[in-house]
Amino acid sequence: MATPQGQHLACTHLFLRAVRDWELGKEYRLTLAHQRAKAIVSAFEFTLDEILSCSERFWDSNMDPINLLDGAATTLWTIHLNLATATIAQFAKDRPELQELCRKLLLFEVSAQYMVTEVGHGLDTQNIETRVTLLSNGSLDLHTPNPGLQTCRFMPPTLPAGGLPRIGIVMARLIIGDTDHGIRPFIVPLNDGLEMHPGVSCRLMPWREGTRPVGHSITSFNHVNLPPTALLGSLRSILPSRVQFLHSIWRLGIGSATISAVTIPALRLYAYIVATYSRRRKVTNTRGETVPIISFRTTQIPIVRALAQAAALEALFKEIRVYFGGQPGTALELDALQIRNALAAVFKTTAIYHYRGSSVELTDRLGAQGLYVQNQLVGLEQEIRGLTIAEGDVTVLCIRLASELLLGRYSVPPPRNPSSFLALHEHGIFEDMQVILKSIGGKYRSEEFNRLLLPQSVALIRSIGSRMAYEAMISAGVHPELVALYEASTISQDMAWYIEGKVVVGKKQVMQMEEAAIGEAYSKLDVLLNEIGIEPYVQAPIVSEDKWKNWVESMPVLRNKSDMEIPKYQGSGNHAIVSLEDQRAKL
Ligand SMILES: Cc1cc2nc3c(=O)[nH]c(=O)nc-3n(C[C@H](O)[C@H](O)[C@H](O)COP(=O)(O)OP(=O)(O)OC[C@H]3O[C@@H](n4cnc5c(N)ncnc54)[C@H](O)[C@@H]3O)c2cc1C
DSSP states (O other): OOOHHHHHHHTSHHHHTGGGGGGSOHHHHHHHHHHHHHHHHHHHOOOHHHHHHTOHHHHHHTTOGGGGTOHHHHHHHHIIIIIIIHHHHTTOTTOHHHHHHHHHHHTTSSEEEEEOOBTTTTTOGGGOOOEEEEOTTSOEEEEOOSSSSTTSEEESOOSOBTTBOEEEEEEEEEEETTEEEEEEEEEEEEEOSSSBOTTEEEEEOOOOTTSOOOOOEEEEESSEEEOGGGBSSOSSOOSOHHHHHHHHTHHHHHHHHHHHTTHHHHHHHHHHHHHHHHHHOEEEOTTSOEEEGGGSHHHHHHHHHHHHHHHHHHHHHHHHGGGGOOOBTTTBOHHHHHHHHHHHHHHHHHHHHHHHHHHHHHHHTTGGGGGSGGGSHHHHHHHHHHHHHTTSOHHHHHHHHHHHHHTTSOOOOOOSSTTSHHHHHHHHHHHHHHHHHHHTTTOTTSHHIIIIIGGGHHHHHHHHHHHHHHHHHHHHTOOHHHHHHHHHHHHHHTHHHHHHTTSSSOHHHHHHHHHHHHHHHHHTHHHHHHHTOOGGGOOOGGGOHHHHHHHHHTSOOEEEGGGOOSSOEEEETTEEEEOHHHHHHTO
């Protein structure tokens, strides 16, 4: 969903040629990512209230297509605002020094990171070991215990970058005397933009090839002295440790949903680029006619299916926002936190699986050209792959949620139409799993639960997500062609279940449903592509002959010296290399 701010940014010098970044040095690209993150934060001008309450404007900004142009910038700004700034803002009401810090964060004058994961604990965050000890003078001592890698912080970029001072919200155990007071958030200075803070050590990990550089790091703390004000919250907590932990990391549940929203414009970008390329690319068909490759059903299907999935995800994303309003310490109780985390897991799982299936198929439809990051799609695939793990690993989110739903600890919103195909599917999978649970005596910590039920968790959560997305599409008044296509293609993904359960007559019925829905949606392709407003964010040279030609002309050429026509070459041996500067100057 494009916003005026995003549309404006896409036309600025900073973003206009983002697709050509890949030819620049990585350090420079890292600086660019910080500049773009700052530009996005500055353009949206969110207030603390908007971020804390997940206002519609803040929520929707996560599916703005501007987030597609530099995945590193998107990672930086979303962590900065949604995780770090929001965690501080929760405590800022009566603390002027935090209000001043928040003011700087809202302007991106200071860059903020969010640090939970330890190398040795990964997803097992409840058992992290980093400690903050209250000293007798009232100050705090932050330390990475057990020298060695295991308790170092894993992934958040803590290096000096972008010329901005950087702080981290570090989750660590608060130790007072001999007592562990649970995992709490602390504000920790990481660097001043040039040099690391004393006691903070950052080991720079290799750049993740095929993605834009973020500066992922492994970080350790060696008795870093912090003022008492570094602690966010009170020294003594009355909450049980698990509840305290959930309250400390409450923004992560929101992040699981919001970072996955980038799949919505991404699916649209893929559909647009593939549709545009497939219209201009001509081949000879079996009748000897020259036809565009979009005339083949095998190209039409992934394009319209991705558009239907994007519409479904957008409707679902908007619909669940109301659950994300409160904050711990106010009216938000554990039940509400659990439902919120459940819906975030449902959305993330559905979004990632739709995106994964469609992105690979659509990139394939670009042939060899699809393999180049300059054509936008393959780089996004790598970046969104990272999002599958960050802020809630999809498999583990599904395992946890499926287990809690089966045990009846809480439930997701029930179907509006329990007799729809997708609601029957969800109900059937849930019932089957409950039968298994009963057969093992309800023992959810047993080996049988591990063997028989965990592998079905993803299927259950996907079935919930697809049903909810389908209902949200209907409520939002999405084009009926897209609703029908979403329903038919979801059924076809688990056709065996529908046939076995006699919910459909047979394979033929599903194929007819899907074929009719694809035909209807494809007949509206122009309208659908116009409506998604993705064109200003398309920088891939593959979409037009001219852009493709310009890009090819910017590539170095090797020729024998005797074949040179233009005098400005740098000769060497029998070959000569065209000066890159000369070629690029022509663009
Ligand atoms: C792009 C990116 C950015 C990140 N940014 C940050 C950041 O800013 N701050 C931060 O603190 N962290 C960050 N992380 C770290 C992230 O939170 C961890 O990678 C994540 O928690 C998983 O931990 P791990 O990689 O050690 O995987 P592991 O814990 O080793 O898990 C690997 C796999 O094991 C399986 N597994 C693990 N536990 C279970 C279980 N209980 N049940 C079943 N299967 C299980 C799952 O299949 C899982 O995918 C980032 C990660 C990525 C990829």
